[in-house]
Amino acid sequence: MIVAxxxxxxYGKLEVLRGIDLTVQRGEVTCLIGPSGSGKSTFLRCVNxxxxxxxxxxxxxxxxxxxxxxxxxxxxxxxxxxxxxxxQIGMVFQHFHLFAHMTALENVIEAPLRVLKLDRxxxxxxxxxxxxxxxxxxxxxxFPSQLSGGQQQRVAIARALAMKPxxxxxxxxxxxLDPETVGEVLEVMRGLAAEGMTMLVVTHEMGFAxxxxxxxxxxxxxxxxxxxxxxxxxxxxAHARTREFLARML
Ligand code: ADP
Ligand code: MG
Numbered sequence: 504m505i506v507a508x509x510x511x512x513x514y515g516k517l518e519v520l521r522g523i524d525l526t527v528q529r530g531e532v533t534c535l536i537g538p539s540g541s542g543k544s545t546f547l548r549c550v551n552x553x554x555x556x557x558x559x560x561x562x563x564x565x566x567x568x569x570x571x572x573x574x575x576x577x578x579x580x581x582x583x584x585x586x587x588x589x590x591q592i593g594m595v596f597q598h599f600h601l602f603a604h605m606t607a608l609e610n611v612i613e614a615p616l617r618v619l620k621l622d623r624x625x626x627x628x629x630x631x632x633x634x635x636x637x638x639x640x641x642x643x644x645x646f647p648s649q650l651s652g653g654q655q656q657r658v659a660i661a662r663a664l665a666m667k668p669x670x671x672x673x674x675x676x677x678x679x680l681d682p683e684t685v686g687e688v689l690e691v692m693r694g695l696a697a698e699g700m701t702m703l704v705v706t707h708e709m710g711f712a713x714x715x716x717x718x719x720x721x722x723x724x725x726x727x728x729x730x731x732x733x734x735x736x737x738x739x740x741a742h743a744r745t746r747e748f749l750a751r752m753l
Contacts, residue, residue, distance in 0.1 A: 504527050504528065504529045504561070504563060504564055504669070504670055504701045505525065505526065505527035505550060505561075505563055505670070505703065506526050506561075506562045507523050507526070507546075507550075507559070507560070507561050507562075508524055508559050508560045508561075509522045509523070509524060509558065509559035509560070510522065510523040510524075510545075510546070510549060510558070510560070510561050511523075511556060511557050511558030511559050511561035512545055512554060512556050513543075513557060518724055518725060519542045519545045519705050520542050520545055520546060520549070520725045520726075521544075521724065521725035522558070522559065522724070522725070522726055523546055523559070523722075523726060523727055524726075524727055525546075525720055525727050525730065527670075527701065527703055527718070528629050528701075528717070528718070529701055530699045530700075531701060531702075531717040531718060531719045532700055532701075532702045532704065532715050532716050532718075533702070533703050533704070533716060533717065533720060534653050534704050534705075534711070534712040534716040534718070534719045534720070534722050535547075535703060535704065535705045535706075535722060536556075536669060536705075536706065536707055536709075536712065536720070536721055536722070536731075536748070537721055537722035537723050537728075537748065538709070538723060538748055540721050541722045541724060541725065542722060542723055543618050543674070543705045544674050544675075544705065545593070546570060546621075546722070547672045547674050547703065547705060549561060549568070549590075549637070549671060550563065550592065550593055550670075550703070551568075551589050552566065552568050552569050552585050552588060552589055553589075553591040555569060555745075556568075557570070558612075563588070563591075563592065563669075564591075564669055564670070565602055566588065566605060567584060568588060568590075569612060578651070583588055586618075586661070587702045590614075590618055590619075590666055591638075591666070591668055591669050591670070592668055592669070592670045592671075592672060593662055593664060593666060593668035593670070593671040593672065594665030594671075594672045595656070595659050595662060595663055595671070595672070595673045595674070595676050596605075596659070596674050596676075597673075597674055597675040597676065598657045598679055598680050598685055599652075599655045599656055599658075599679075600659065601647040601655055601658055601659060601662070601748060602647075603646070603647050603648065605646070606643065606644050606646055606648075607634060607639060607642050607644070607645050607646075607650070607658045607661075608630055608631070608634065608644065609646075610641040610647075610658055610659075610662050610667050611630035611633060611634060611658065611661050611662045612626040612627055612665070613662075614622045614629045614662070614665060615630070615633075615665050615666065615751055616665055617628065618666070619666065622669050626665075628721065629665060630643075630661070630665055631643065633661040633664050633665055634658070634661050636664075636691075636694075637657035637658070637660055637661045637691050638657065638660070638687065638691070639654060639657055639661070639717050642654060642658075649730075651681070651684050652679060652680045652681055652684055652688070653680055653683075653684025653687045654684075655682070656676055656677070656680065656684075656688045657688060657691055659689065660676075660688075660691055660695075669701065669703045670702075670703070671695065671700055671701070671702045671703075672702075672703050673692065673702065673703070673704040673705065673706070674705045675706060675707065676688055676692070676703050676704070676706070677689060677706070677708060678707065681717075682741070685708070688727070689708060692704070692711070692715070693715055695713075696715050703709065704716070707752065709737065709749075709752060710726045712733055712737065713733045713737055714733075716733050718730055718731065718732065718738075719731065719732070719733050719736040719737060721737075721742070721744075721745045721748065723744050723745075723748070728742050728744055728745060729741050729742050729745055737749065
């Protein structure tokens with residue numbers, strides 16, 4: 504679903520991604536772990552083209568992100584073509600980013616109405632189902648300020664799913680939550696994984712990575728240092744830097 508080859512990204516003089524190589528298989532959960540500042544968020548933002556890469560190749564579902572080939576040459580996509588690529592990729596952020604002036608239901612129907620041009624009745628029916636799927640059937644008319652962090656994050660997940668994405672990106676989805684609401688969000692993510700959703704998850708929840716991930720990738724200083732099964736990377740890491748990071752996590 505994702506093939507990243509030697510992906511480079513810099514901010515001014517700061518080289519943030521220094522040649523990312525990573526493959527995410529269709530229907531699998533990949534957890535991306537690594538120290539703060541290693542470029543995990545930047546990489547996710549490149550995958551859904553919130554950032555533009557400066558070197559290497561990045562493809563989602565066989566399509567280059569941000570480019571198309573024509574007569575054997577690379578052409579940069581136009582804004583509406585980039586928006587079309589982005590619409591197929593769901594993203595969930597640490598700080599939810601819900602629309603504060605809209606109810607849970609309105610948050611979930613907004614993009615399907617505006618982008619997918621669904622009629623209102625269809626959008627409401629689907630949003631109602633999705634909010635039930637994340638356990639919020641009784642919160643349709645609540646505003647974000649009336650919901651706990653865990654509930655807000657579940658609305659954010661339902662909102663992303665409403666676009667029927669082929670890939671879901673999660674950037675530390677539980678890092679801003681009170682400890683008692685972390686579990687309910689991880690439970691929803693576990694359910695999505697069980698249904699076969701392809702997921703790339705930046706997380707510090709090692710229990711989730713161990714129990715749910717098919718692949719764990721460890722990033723440091725703008726590169727994927729090692730990737731493998733949770734057993735390989737978390738129990739038998741090949742690299743000293745991975746061992747040091749894991750030791751600090753305990
Ligand atoms: P992580 O998510 O692994 O903590 P980030 O991808 O957020 O890492 O950041 C990697 C590096 O890039 C950090 O040094 C950060 O300060 C820098 N960085 C991130 N976004 C920007 C930006 N928009 N402008 C300048 N520097 C940035
Ligand atoms: Mg980050």
